[in-house]
Amino acid sequence: MNETAKIISQAQNEGRKALLETEAKTICTEYSIPVTRFKLAKNAGEAADFAEQLGYPVVLKIVSPDIIHKSDAGGVIVNLKNKTEVQSACVKILENAKKYKATAEIAGVLVQEMAPQSTEVIIGAIKDPQFGQTLMFGLGGVFVEILKDVTFRIAPITREDALEMVTGIRAYPLLKGYRNTPPVDVEAIVDTLVNTSRLVMDNPQIKELDLNPVLVYEKGAKTVDARIILE
Amino acid sequence: MAEVKRLDAFFDPCSVAIIGATKKIDKAGHVIFRNFAANKSRGIFKGEIYPVNPNEESILGFRCYPSISEIPGEVEAIVVVVPAKIVPLIMEEAAAKKVKTAIIITSGFREVGNVALEEQIVATAKKAGTRILGPNCLGVYYSKTGVDTLFLPETKVLTTGDEVIATPRPMSGNIAIVTQSGAFGVAALDYLAGRQIGISKFVSFGNKCDVTESEMMHYLLFDKETRAILLYVEDIKHGREFLRVAGKVTLKKPIVALKAGRSAAGARAAASHTGAIAGADKIYSAAFEQSGVIRARDMEEFFDAGKALAMQPPALRRNIGVLTDAGGPGIMAVDECESNGLSVERFSDETLQKFQKLKDEGMLPKFAATGNPVDLTGSVTDDMYEVAADIMFQDPAIDGIILLGLHHLPALREKYIDSVGLVASRYSKPIVMCDIGETEMALYTRFRFDKLGIPSYPSPEDAARAMAALVNYGAYLRKNGCLDEYISEFLKKRNKP
Structure with a gap:
């Protein structure tokens, strides 16, 4: 039935504020937000099997309610090209997690298709104390972190609002294509913004949400990492 | 629409009592009563005026009453200038007298942490249906009816003996001023009067314990004289309500907003990128943009844009x-x-x-x-x-x-x-x-x-x-x-x- 409501109430029952990446991505999928294909493996053998099914290269990520900053914990290894690499990476990630936090509860290791490089954007949502659910859009990396080149709209938003968010950033010309870089699929970004709006409006328990990065291609987009924080 | 009509008593009451009127000329209670008395003698204010103060017999030739309940006949509006701790009692009396509107000038409520005191007066007023502007505000100035609750005297006398204009009341015009800050509000009056720009209504709402900026904007939507609204705010309490009302008003009348506190990046626990980047100010900008409110970058632009929108298509x-x-x-x-x-x-x-x-x-x-x-x-x-x-x-x-x-x-x-x-x-x-x-x-x-x-x-x-x-x-x-x-x-x- 409604997978999102189930995931949220389960997390609340367990006293967890940060959803697991697998949970966040499952919610995204339910709201037609495209995410990289993934499976949750319990051990190195399972990880290798899943990698075979997904196709190489893959990314492995630790999934633990006690580890929010996965990279800091050595919990992310990218560009794994065969079964052997996947197996040894999985062992290493589990070891790193133990070293980072011995008591950390481990849900498993995420095996994820590795999306090809492209323009990175960030789509976010935050529950503002005055205005409620609010959406954010920006280009990924330095554009967001250093230049703060982002636009906001109070949810819910229309497609027109979403388009204004995309065209409203200073770096918009980069999305339209420049030199040898082709234009990206702005409609796919608009879809994702509108779906994210629907997601946070339907689920007022969501306090913060990050789709970061979302890779945008000439056709289509893919969310590589999703984070959802509950109130 | 009935709720809109109810706010009329703030601007055009048939009778008004000034609670805390006094003979001491430097006191707020004196200036406000004198404004009403002067406008009544000039024939601009046409309602009844009653000074209320248990320690005075009469003020400026008007019989003074010890309390609201002793005023014969109806009292539609009151202006309250007594110390904060007495205000709850005044509001009880106003409720019994079926007063429609109360402008509470008095400070010393939520803004200094006295939240309970403020909630007490709101509860009393709500039960009786009395609408409150303030507390901690300057209230209303409306040139056409002579309602002037500004406790700032129009002129000051210099040490040389010369009398100079200090807080001018602008002439009648088409720009409404709705302001959270009283001090900035009167500065705006001075500025506009100096540039000979008329205003339709001036409203300083202070702590907005009852009537908010949103409700006031909605009121002004139906005000025939107002063509453009200048809104000064420091915070907006009910963001969604603001969006709804502002979005409705701006289809008919332009709103120019000056929102102070741009640099204060709201203290948020940032568990996400979005949380870390989203300063409250950017969200305000988005809200203004979505509801068609023109955000002025500074004071100069605030007045300039307001004037342009009031005068030109x-x-x-x-x-x-x-x-x-x-x-x-x-x-x-x-x-x-x-x-x-x-x-x-x-x-x-x-x-x-x-x-x-x-x-x-x-x-x-x-x-x-x-x-x-x-x-x-x-x-x-x-x-x-x-x-x-x-x-x-x-x-x-x-x-x-x-x-x-x-x-x-x-x-x-x-x-x-x-x-x-x-x-x-x-x-x-x-x-x-x-x-x-x-x-x-x-x-x-x-x-x-x-x-x-x-x-x-x-x-x-x-x-x-x-x-x-x-x-x-x-x-x-x-x-x-x-x-x-x-x-x-x-x-x-x-x-x-």
């Missing part, structure tokens, strides 16, 4: 014509247009030919630039402005005109002001003007233009930003499909004397 699109008699300031105006997203494109061939014809006929100087900007040069005369402005208005690609009328040139007098005014009144496109200078001729020129409803500014940049406000508001109305209707309504009101 919004622009259809964003291509502007610049008409000048001075090259440098013309370029400054073009630069500022472009930084604000307006374009200043070369005129169509048809328009260029019309200008060429005027040059050939000797109506314009041979060396006049006519590509846009139009530079009438140092040989400018009054007549040139009239014909040039007319040609520019006729060009369908021109959406608005910035006229720079620097008065220094020898053959230019003031005759052109009326003729440009007449030309402008035949078109539905906006025009703003600039003359630079702070001495007599500059002040006179700007004053005359303002009187004709053509907003004037002391710098080319100010004029360009004012035009940008007209363009951006036009774009918002167009997006919402009500630009044509707004313009036709606006012109109907403008052409009425």
Whole structure:
């Protein structure tokens, strides 16, 4: 039935504020937000099997309610090209997690298709104390972190609002294509913004949400990492 | 609609009691009562006025009452100027007397942490249906009915004995001021009075324990005299309500907002990127943009945009014509247009030919630039402005005109002001003007233009930003499909004397 409501109430029952990446991505999928294909493996053998099914290269990520900053914990290894690499990476990630936090509860290791490089954007949502659910859009990396080149709209938003968010950033010309870089699929970004709006409006328990990065291609987009924080 | 009507008693009460009226002339309770008494004796305030103070027999010839309950007959409105701890008792008495509105000037409530005290008066008022403005506010000024709860005396006497205007009350006009800060509110009154810009209503709402900025904006939507609303806020309590109301009001009347506290990046626990980047201020900007509220970057722009929107129709699109008699300031105006997203494109061939014809006929100087900007040069005369402005208005690609009328040139007098005014009144496109200078001729020129409803500014940049406000508001109305209707309504009101 409604997978999102189930995931949220389960997390609340367990006293967890940060959803697991697998949970966040499952919610995204339910709201037609495209995410990289993934499976949750319990051990190195399972990880290798899943990698075979997904196709190489893959990314492995630790999934633990006690580890929010996965990279800091050595919990992310990218560009794994065969079964052997996947197996040894999985062992290493589990070891790193133990070293980072011995008591950390481990849900498993995420095996994820590795999306090809492209323009990175960030789509976010935050529950503002005055205005409620609010959406954010920006280009990924330095554009967001250093230049703060982002636009906001109070949810819910229309497609027109979403388009204004995309065209409203200073770096918009980069999305339209420049030199040898082709234009990206702005409609796919608009879809994702509108779906994210629907997601946070339907689920007022969501306090913060990050789709970061979302890779945008000439056709289509893919969310590589999703984070959802509950109130 | 009944709720809107109920707020009328703030602005036009049949009877008002000033709680805490006193004979001590430097006290707020004295100034406020004196305002009412003076306006009553001038025949402006037509209702009954009652001073309330248990320690006085009479004030300024009016019989003083020890409490509200002892006033014979109805009391529609009260103004409260007693210490905070007595206010709950006053509100009980007001409730028993079925008072409709209470303006509570008194401070010492939520703003200093006395939340319970404030909640107590709100609860009492709610039960009785009394509406509260404030506390911790200046209340209302409405020139037409003589309601003036500003405790700041209009004049001050200097040590030399000279009496000077200190807190002027602007004349009647079309701009409403709705302000959270009382101090900034009266500064605004001083500024507008000095520039001879009239206001429709002044409302300082302070702690907004009951009536909020949103409800006041909604009230002003139905106010016939108000054409534009200037809103000063530091925080907005019910964001969603604000969005809904502002979105409704801005389809009919422009709102210009000055939101202070830009640098304060709301303290948020940042577990996400979005949380870390989203300063409260950016979210306010988004909310304003979504609801069609024009956000002024600073005080100057706040007044400039308000004046432009009250006086001129919004622009259809964003291509502007610049008409000048001075090259440098013309370029400054073009630069500022472009930084604000307006374009200043070369005129169509048809328009260029019309200008060429005027040059050939000797109506314009041979060396006049006519590509846009139009530079009438140092040989400018009054007549040139009239014909040039007319040609520019006729060009369908021109959406608005910035006229720079620097008065220094020898053959230019003031005759052109009326003729440009007449030309402008035949078109539905906006025009703003600039003359630079702070001495007599500059002040006179700007004053005359303002009187004709053509907003004037002391710098080319100010004029360009004012035009940008007209363009951006036009774009918002167009997006919402009500630009044509707004313009036709606006012109109907403008052409009425």
